[in-house]
Amino acid sequence: MTTPPTTAPTPAVSMLRLLGGFQISQALYVTARAGIADRLAAGPRTVPELTEGTGLRPELLRRLLRTLAAEGVFGYDETSDGVSLGALGHTLRTDVPESVRNVALMWMETHYRPFAGLWGTLHDGIPAAEAELGMPFFDWLAKDPAGVATFSGAMGDLMRAVRADALAALELDGVRTLVDIGGADGTALAELAVRNPQLRGTVFDLPHVVAAAPGLLRGRGVEDRIAAVGGDFFTAVPSGADCYLACFILHDWNDEQAARILGRIHEAAAPGARLFLVETVLGEGTPPEIATLLDLTMMGMLHGRERTRGDWRSLLGGADFRLDRIRETGGPMCVVEATRLPRPEDGHGPTT
Structure with a gap:
């Protein structure tokens, strides 16, 4: 079986591997789109068997799989022409908790081409995606229902892959009603509702995004406690909840937009309502380099950014929220906990 090299590479070789990252990401996209990992779930198969019904050429797929075998994604046996799942291969399956297959599809179909314009971004400050697409990324995405579905699936994958530890760390004792701001297809809130039988809430996102939520909520058996509401969080959000959650949302936007x-x-919450943000915090979390990678993604695709502890304190304080604590979890995401502070114009505020 082909295995990753055991000797330490020279600096030049290490740099060549980094420079070749764009080729690896495209190779992963091909295997994800062809469903190669799913075909290997039951055990090794030969390259010709893997190409059946895909339209892929066996002699070319063989070369691609050799490359990914060196990265630990697949195993390849030259003698039998057999392919198996490597240490990382299961993450491209569709039926495992650690799957990031939708991320592989989404990043290559939406992020890859714009990133060729990163040079321009660092000169004019315009996200490469906006320059490439002729409009803000989310506006462009909204025009493509299939793209919205892929994006929502990718966000679900990310929730399971990098946000799961943070969601498990949320302390919801005493929380009766929760609004998930930018909750997409309801994956996160459905999981929280299953774990917390007392919880009622609302998944809130743009109408074309949240349209996928009712089906998912029914599938998880929580449709009687969790509603799906469409709207624009720049205009208004559902009121009356005693807790608000935003998972991986504010990093998409600059400080003014956030x-x-x-x-x-x-405006929607009563004085004393709790706010949970599931976000990266630069220099914190495990592993911390995920935050810097995501910061680069924000630079190329949107106007947002990842933030430090001081950035979060300043942003929340400016909006009349008190930063209570930032909790590291077992993964790269942190839980930023805050409390809504009263304003003179609140009066008694909305009821919960």
């Missing part, structure tokens, strides 16, 4: 979202949450 402050507007927090402002809408502040």
Whole structure:
């Protein structure tokens, strides 16, 4: 079986591997799109068997799989022409908790081409995606229902892969009603509702995004406690909850835009309502390099960014939320916990 090399590479070789990252990501996309990992779930198969019904050429797929075998994604046996799943291969299956197959599809279909314009971004400050697509990324995505479905699936994958530890760390004792701001297809809130039978809540996102939520909520058996509501969080969010959650949302936006979202949450919530943000915190989390990689993604695709502990304190304080604590979890995401502070114009505020 082909295995990754055991000797330490020279600096030049290490740099060549980094420079070749774009080729690896495209090779992973091909195997994800062809469903190669799913075909190997029951055990090794030969290269010709793997190409059946895919339209892929066996002699070319063989070369691609050799490359990915060196990265630990697949195993390849030259004698039998057999292919098996490597240490990382299961993450491209569709039926495992650690699957990031949808991320492989989404990043290559939406992020790859714009990133060729990163040079321009660092000169003019315009996200490469916006320059490439002629409009903000989310506006472009909304025009493609299939793209929205892929994006929602990728966000679900990310929730399971990098947010699961953070969601498990949420302390919801005493929380009766929760609104998940930007909750997409409801994956996160459905999971929380299953774990917390007392919880009722609302998945809130753009109408074309949240349209997928009712089916998922029915599938998880929580449709009687969790509603799906469409809207724009820059305009207004559902009111009356005693807790608000935003998973991986504020990092998409610059400070002014993030402050507007927090402002809408502040208007909807009563004094003392809790706010949980599941986000990266630069320099914190395990492993911390995920945050810097995501920061680069934000630079190329959107106007957002990842933030430090001080950044979060400043952003929340400016929107009249008190930062209570930031909790590291077993993964790269942290739980940023805050409390809504009253304003003079609140009066008694909305009821919960």
